[in-house]
Amino acid sequence: MARAASTRESADFRRQSLIEATAACLAEHGAAGTSVRTICARAGVSPGLLRHYFDGIDDLIAVTYRDVTDRVSATLREAGEAAGPEPRARLIAFVTASFRPPIADPALLATWLAFWSLVKTRPAIAAIHGETYRGYREELEPLLAGCGLTIAQARPAAIALTALVDGLWLELSLDPSTFTPAEASAMAVRWVDSLLERPL
Amino acid sequence: MARAASTRESADFRRQSLIEATAACLAEHGAAGTSVRTICARAGVSPGLLRHYFDGIDDLIAVTYRDVTDRVSATLREAGEAAGPEPRARLIAFVTASFRPPIADPALLATWLAFWSLVKTRPAIAAIHGETYRGYREELEPLLAGCGLTIAQARPAAIALTALVDGLWLELSLDPSTFTPAEASAMAVRWVDSLLERPL
DNA sequence: CGGCCTTTTGCACGATCGTATAATAACGAC
DNA sequence: GTCGTTATTATACGATCGTGCAAAAGGCCG
Numbered sequence: 042m043a044r045a046a047s048t049r050e051s052a053d054f055r056r057q058s059l060i061e062a063t064a065a066c067l068a069e070h071g072a073a074g075t076s077v078r079t080i081c082a083r084a085g086v087s088p089g090l091l092r093h094y095f096d097g098i099d100d101l102i103a104v105t106y107r108d109v110t111d112r113v114s115a116t117l118r119e120a121g122e123a124a125g126p127e128p129r130a131r132l133i134a135f136v137t138a139s140f141r142p143p144i145a146d147p148a149l150l151a152t153w154l155a156f157w158s159l160v161k162t163r164p165a166i167a168a169i170h171g172e173t174y175r176g177y178r179e180e181l182e183p184l185l186a187g188c189g190l191t192i193a194q195a196r197p198a199a200i201a202l203t204a205l206v207d208g209l210w211l212e213l214s215l216d217p218s219t220f221t222p223a224e225a226s227a228m229a230v231r232w233v234d235s236l237l238e239r240p241l
Numbered sequence: 242m243a244r245a246a247s248t249r250e251s252a253d254f255r256r257q258s259l260i261e262a263t264a265a266c267l268a269e270h271g272a273a274g275t276s277v278r279t280i281c282a283r284a285g286v287s288p289g290l291l292r293h294y295f296d297g298i299d300d301l302i303a304v305t306y307r308d309v310t311d312r313v314s315a316t317l318r319e320a321g322e323a324a325g326p327e328p329r330a331r332l333i334a335f336v337t338a339s340f341r342p343p344i345a346d347p348a349l350l351a352t353w354l355a356f357w358s359l360v361k362t363r364p365a366i367a368a369i370h371g372e373t374y375r376g377y378r379e380e381l382e383p384l385l386a387g388c389g390l391t392i393a394q395a396r397p398a399a400i401a402l403t404a405l406v407d408g409l410w411l412e413l414s415l416d417p418s419t420f421t422p423a424e425a426s427a428m429a430v431r432w433v434d435s436l437l438e439r440p441l
Numbered sequence: 442c443g444g445c446c447t448t449t450t451g452c453a454c455g456a457t458c459g460t461a462t463a464a465t466a467a468c469g470a471c
Numbered sequence: 472g473t474c475g476t477t478a479t480t481a482t483a484c485g486a487t488c489g490t491g492c493a494a495a496a497g498g499c500c501g
Contacts, residue, residue, distance in 0.1 A: 070362060071358060071359070071361055071362040072272070072273060072358060073272060073273055073359075073362070074362060151361055154357065154358060154361065155358065157354065157357070157358070157411065157415065158271060158272060158354060158355065158357070158358030159271070159273075160415045160416075161271055161351055161354070161414070161415070162270060162271040162273070162274060170415060170416070171416060174412075174416065174419070197420070197424065197428070200412075200419060200420050200424075200428075201405075201428040201431075201432075203408070203412070204405055204408035204409045204411070204412055204425075204428070205401075205404060205405045205408055205432075206408070207408040207411055207412065208403070208404035208405055208406070208407040208408025208409070208411065209404045209408070211357065211404070211407055211408065211411060212374075212400075212403070212404055212407065214361070215357065215360045215361070215370060216360075216370070216371060216374065219374070219400060220397070220400050224397065224400075225404075227441065228397070228400075228401045228404070228441065231401075231435070231439075231441060232401075232405075232432065232435070235431070235432075235435040235439075239431075239435075241427065241428065241431060
């Protein structure tokens, strides 16, 4: 029987292809429409190859979550660091980066939403989610403390700020027609100012 | 062959049973684990009965979304109306009701999250979502205007408030160990005060 | 070029999906 | 009681799910 032409690629290249295909499928079709076959079709490989590089589709999705998460965290952290030494400028830069490319991308937000929908039922996803949000708050709390808040004030402020950012992401993803990323960014800045001048 | 005993029930009773079973399945197993068979097993009926009362599982899920949505809206509206004539008290009551029973129920939040995950891929769910959020904002804007905001100020304020409430719901559902509904409520009140005294 | 190891393919398998449908049980009318 | 209507069950069907596996193909060393 005739076989499709195939080229051998490095393990890193194939793994990354499959990870990116998984993120794309999650964004386009949601968690329900993300199957071994759709992922592999998107990556341009046969369905059997997935198991050669990953333990299974659940493992691939978890690895993809970790990958997306790490990239988002790195982007936000770099935005904060690039803002110079002034504490409030660093905090604002960290927060507003959430609403600019490459974070405010519709596909990325849709992927993120698909992960949220898996947290409750997949323990592996829940574990990554827990780590991610702990890391996010641990990044945020020193920035808030640097602006004059005590440790006891910084923790709830970090939670409140995270909630608003997530809520804005959620609604930008579900219905982008209601408001723009720029407006979302302004709301988040407003929340930062409010939390700094009168802590919870 | 022996058949399981069955009793004839009224159409309303059966429909409501299936709707509640759907909400319960969505909460427990997520959208991916909610199938015709799991729903009907939960409702205590055979799988074939679903199609006798609904056009199919997609229709049943959409009807369930509408049902849950209507109950939440009614609960919040009643909380606002029960708070008396004073505008700010009504607004605060409306918002804080989101973090008290029966709204702050883990199962309800989990169901809600499952619906969110379906908005991007199911047009029927997206339509209901759009209506719901428009209705929610149209409920919120007069309350904000009653507290002294102009129409132009009330719209972004309603969006910003909705985003924080949704973000707090999201994180309460994904990881209830981080903060309590009472803390979430206090954050929302804080956001209301901030938006009223210095509008966006 | 020939041999070898690993990537890659293509398909088979059992399970589960949503739906269609024929058989059956339950209830009301008479 | 008997019949007729219909709610309900049980099962069948085709499609799709994730995975297992044998064979084919690609690349490299000799």
